[in-house]
Amino acid sequence: MKVRLINMALLGATMLTPLIISADYMARIVLTPFLMLGLLSLLSTYLPPRYQFAVIPLIYAPAITSLAILVLDKQPEYLIDLASGYLVSLPLIAAVGILRSQNLRALLSTYIASLTSSYFLWAIAVQAGASKERLFLVMINLFLNRQGWGEISPPQYFAGLAAFSSIAMVTYAWREYGSALRHDLGEAFIVTATLASLAVALVVAYSLFFSDSVALGLLITGAISFYTLLRAGVLEKWRG
Amino acid sequence: MLSKEGVLLLISLTTWTILLSSLLYQPFxxxxxxxxxxxxxxxxxxxxxxxxxxxxxxxxxERTLEPFSKDGKNFVRTKLQLWVDKGGPLHVKVIDNLPYGTELAEGLNKAEGVISPKQGLTLSYVLSVDNSIGYIKFAKVDVQVHDALKLCFLTKRIEDRSEVAIPIGEQLIASSHSRFRTFWPRPPFGLGYRGLVGHDDEFVGVKPYEEGDRLRDVHWLRYARQVDEGEIIAKKYSKKGEVAIHIVVDCSSAINVGPAGELLVDIAQFIRRLCLAAEEEGNMIYFWLLNPALLLEEKISPRGVHSRTIIEQYIARIFPTHGGDSGEIAEIFEQRVRQASMAVFIFNPPSENMWIIERMIDACKKVGAGYVLCLPDMYSYVSGRGGEVEMLLRLDKMLKEKWLSGHSDGGWIIELRKGYTSDIARETVRRGIV
Structure with a gap:
């Protein structure tokens, strides 16, 4: 029971950062009825099997209604709001994916997808608030005009939250999937976490003195990944 | 080595890093x-x-095997248990290699889980066995030991030489026995019903008692004299006029002929009938399998074979294998072959073991033993003629004829045709052997 509680707490901590960022951008945008419908309709796909009958009307009813208004009344706002609703549901869907992940790869993919999508939506929401435009249109503008990304600067506590959730995720993965060999490989967890943190600290420290630290980060990760692939993959296969 | 999961994880992480750094420059x-x-x-x-x-x-x-029959088909229920004697728990994936002539009928021959001194892993599945196989043998089990997160693994092959005889093989022998009586009116070399040999066993000496010797053959008088030494001595007999029949089978890849291995099935049937005929006359059968995948003691029958189950065991060891045999078998053959012997060579030239067969034939010639060369008629086993196939068949025939012209003097030649191995006599007459 205690183990289960600790695992649930770690999973909660993993999901906390995407959820806080999602709450932040939800507070910044204007919540229209069709945006909420779009959000709920995609989230309804995770309903339990006995309520699955509600999924089809929840998805099709707002979509057909907004499309009918566009065609008959020539008002595109409802359709755009619905699309925005679908968009803002993405981090939440990915967060549910973290809860339901069955293996390490799924856990990691959904975590990164949730974090990335929530941050992008936060950036889009900030831009939408500044320009008083609709969320969906701002997103299209941001992707068309890449300079727009440079104007957005996230608050410092985002970095702290991301570090916290990353370590929680790594610890959770170790506890949940590392059931065997824990005794032998217990030190690996500490060693790898320390080395990864040191590398991140090195890149951050470098960025304080020099302008572009991305190249250094890429070099470190690239070299280690290449070495790993060579050492544990290609050479082993060749020998075996 | 990296597991599939590990490779995918590294690739996806690299993609994310590159995407986030170069395309959407976001430091956080x-x-x-x-x-x-x-x-x-x-x-x-x-x-x-x-x-x-x-x-x-x-x-x-630990493996337990339970053969059973259902709707005229043979099955073997297999249960494999894995555990670890000492040390911490290991996350393992087990793949059991299926033996020759079997197919998976129920369940899976692989399993995944954690093993420890307290907790084992069990694999349970049912194999369907080919009707021409009377004996199956397991060889190796692949065990993959994973790390905690299943990102890398280590593969180990563990020897497990479990074997089981399938009872239905005896029924096959019984049915082929009756057919053989019909189809072989005048068999050569003492295999027929008009006995060339008698049943009068002659005492020729003594030998150490071996497992399988009859109790009544124990030399009790001799044993009583040297009872302190404790070794049991048995009497050694030989039949007057007995012919030792040596069946030599080349198990190279050349015998893998036909879309469903028809030549193999025919060879198995041919050997069964040969054994039955020999058994009727009281002649002993000796097997010599040129199969590099087997141990030396598995290739050669140490004594005359008369048990139908053992015959089936040797037949089950006839399967095509890559690579040539070491040739050690030829030296032992040279020592054992006598004038009162007859060798039946079953092979498909050209193959990697031709030099061993040639050496054995020379040994037969040297001691004056008779020999029969049984070669497949490739035209009957290969379907879909035309073009290159026809040319290859002609080339094969040419090579066979060339080889035979140099080695067939003093011996007989039998051609094995698809589905006609039961009618050897007719083939024999056609070839003018008798």
Whole structure:
């Protein structure tokens, strides 16, 4: 029971950062009825099997209604709001994916997808608030005009939250999937976490003195990944 | 070695890092990505190093086999248990290699789980056995030991020489027995019903008692004299006029002929009938299998074979194998072959073992033993003629004829035709052997 509680707490901590960022951008945008419908309709796909009958009307009813208004009344706002609703549901869907992940790869993919999508939506929401435009249109503008990304600067506590959730995720993965060999490989967890943190600290420290630290980060990760692939993959296969 | 999961994880993390850094320059997400990528890369390196130091000899295997028959088909229920004697729990994936002539009928021959001294892993499945197979033998079990997160693994092959005889093989022999009586009116070389040999066993000496000797053959008087030494001595008999029939089978890849291995099935049937005929006359059968996949004691029958189950065991060991035999078998053959012997060579030239067969034929010629060369008629086994196939068949025939012209003097030649191995006599007459 205690183990289960600790695992649930770690999973909660993993999901906390995407959820806080999602709450932040939800507070910044204007919540229209069709945006909420779009959000709920995609989230309804995770309903339990006995309520699955509600999924089809929840998805099709707002979509057909907004499309009918566009065609008959020539008002595109409802359709755009619905699309925005679908968009803002993405981090939440990915967060549910973290809860339901069955293996390490799924856990990691959904975590990164949730974090990335929530941050992008936060950036889009900030831009939408500044320009008083609709969320969906701002997103299209941001992707068309890449300079727009440079104007957005996230608050410092985002970095702290991301570090916290990353370590929680790594610890959770170790506890949940590392059931065997824990005794032998217990030190690996500490060693790898320390080395990864040191590398991140090195890149951050470098960025304080020099302008572009991305190249250094890429070099470190690239070299280690290449070495790993060579050492544990290609050479082993060749020998075996 | 990296597992599929490990490779996918590294590739997806690298993609994210590159995407976030170069396409959507976002330092905050980039640092998260760097942290995760370095963490998992270093972890994989440490885990794979640790796996190499594991003692997989501590992994123990136990197999139980239960043959049964259903709707005229043969099945074997297999149960494989794995556990580890000492040490911590290991996350393993087990793949049991299916023996020759079997197919999976129910369940899976692989399983995944954690094994420890307290907890074992059980694989349970049913194999369907080819009707021409009377004996199946398991050889090796592949065990993959994973790391904790299943990102890398180490593969070990564990020997497990379990074997089981399928009872239905005897029924096949019984049915082929009656057919053989019909189809072989005038068999050569003492195989027929008009006995060339008698049943009068002659005492020729003594030998140490071996497992399988009859109790009444124990030389009690001799044993009483040297009872202190404790070794049991048995009497050695030979039949007057007995012919030792040596069946030599080349198990190279050349016998893998026909879309469903028809030549193999025909060879198995041919050998069964040969054995039955020999058994009727009281002649002994000796097997010589040129199969590099077998141990030496599995290739050669140490004594005359008369049990139908043992005959089936040797037939089951006839399967096509890559690579040539070591040739050690030829030396032993040279020592054992006598004038009162007859050798039946079943092979498909050209093959990697031709030099061994040639040496054995020379040994037969040297001691004056009779020999029969049984070669397949490739035209009957290969379908879909035309073009290159026709040319290859002609080439094959030419090579066979050339080889035979140099080695067939003094021996007989029998051509095995698809589905006609039961009618050897007719083929024999056609070829003008008798």
């Amino acid at each position: 997400l980039f640092l998260v990505s760097i942290f995760l990528q370095i963490y998992y890369s270093v972890y994989i390196l440490l885990a794979s190093k640790r796996l190499k130091t594991l003692y997989t000899t501590d992994i123990k295997i």
